[in-house]
Each structure stands twice: as structure tokens, then as C-alpha cells.
Amino acid sequence: MDETDSKWMQRAIDLARSKGSSPQDTPIAAIIVLDGAVLAQGVNETEERCDATAHAEMMAFRAAGQVHGDMDLRGATLYSTLQPCGMCTMASIWTKIGRIVYGAGRDDVHAMYFEDRHLDTMDFIADAWRDDLTLEGGCLKDACASLYFGPDDDVPEELQGNI
Ligand SMILES: [Zn+2]
Numbered sequence: 001m002d003e004t005d006s007k008w009m010q011r012a013i014d015l016a017r018s019k020g021s022s023p024q025d026t027p028i029a030a031i032i033v034l035d036g037a038v039l040a041q042g043v044n045e046t047e048e049r050c051d052a053t054a055h056a057e058m059m060a061f062r063a064a065g066q067v068h069g070d071m072d073l074r075g076a077t078l079y080s081t082l083q084p085c086g087m088c089t090m091a092s093i094w095t096k097i098g099r100i101v102y103g104a105g106r107d108d109v110h111a112m113y114f115e116d117r118h119l120d121t122m123d124f125i126a127d128a129w130r131d132d133l134t135l136e137g138g139c140l141k142d143a144c145a146s147l148y149f150g151p152d153d154d155v156p157e158e159l160q161g162n163i
Pocket residue numbers: 055056057084085086087088089
């Protein structure tokens with residue numbers, strides 16, 4: 001990771017914060033960069049759309065397909081403020097995106113952000129047919145993690161989307 005990655009991640013953080021400053025506002029954002037420019041971006045809209053698949057990354061992939069005119073995102077990088085969940089990791093594999101950079105990782109936030117007890121982003125990528133997808137975490141980790149409930153926060157069950 002380099003300064004360019006930090007720049008894009010900061011942009012993702014700003015986008016996430018546009019949803020609100022509380023973890024309850026689900027301030028999760030994703031940005032897809034291709035050839036040094038933003039191709040598309042998205043924020044978590046699951047509540048707003050009553051759609052469990054409307055994660056920030058999925059919203060960004062849908063928008064990217066529209067502007068790119070192609071579902072194949074080879075050569076692009078996905079920046080996400082939070083480690084992608086299984087669904088978004090799988091979607092990343094299907095898009096043929098070349099690189100995933102995320103901010104806060106699974107151990108930096110509450111377990112509520114992940115659907116699986118053990119299976120992880122890395123497991124899906126390691127088992128994919130593709131071998132040209134790279135994954136890097138921890139970009140502006142603390143700033144990203146501060147957006148979310150922490151590992152030891154006492155989160156009410158009704159806010160825990162994974163149970
Ligand atoms: Zn997701």
C-alpha cells in the first residue's frame with residue numbers, strides 16, 4: 001500500500017461519513033478505481049432499500065457496470081472502509097477485479113459485521129479459480145475502525161444484522 005491507496009481510502013472514509021457519524025448509520029463505503037480515476041462508488045443502503053444485498057461494495061459494482069458498460073472490472077481496485085463480507089468477496093471474484101484494499105479488518109470491529117463465524121475473505125480468495133486477485137487490509141485502519149462498533153462494544157441484538 002502507498003500514498004495513493006491512502007488517498008482513495010480517505011475518500012472512501014469521507015463518503016462513509018456522509019451517511020452519518022454513528023455506527024448505527026452504517027457508514028460503510030466502497031470506491032472502485034480504474035486507471036487512476038474513480039469508476040464508481042457506493043455506500044451501504046441495506047436499510048434504505050430494504051435489500052440485504054445492498055452492501056457498499058455491491059452498490060459500487062452495480063454502478064461500475066453501468067458506467068463501464070462491462071461487468072468485467074479487470075485492472076480495477078476496490079477500496080472498502082471495512083473488510084468485505086463473504087457476499088462482497090464472492091462478487092469481487094465474479095467481477096474479475098484485480099485488487100481489494102480494505103481499511104478496518106474483522107478483528108478491528110464487532111463480529112456483527114460478518115455473516116460467518118470462521119470463513120473469511122481470505123478463504124474465499126485463496127480458494128477461487130482466479131490467482132490474479134490481491135487483497136490488502138489495514139489501510140487507514142484506525143480511522144476506518146472508528147466508524148464502526150468495536151469488538152467489545154455492547155451492541156443491542158436488534159442492531160446486529162448477522163443474527
Ligand atoms: Zn458485503
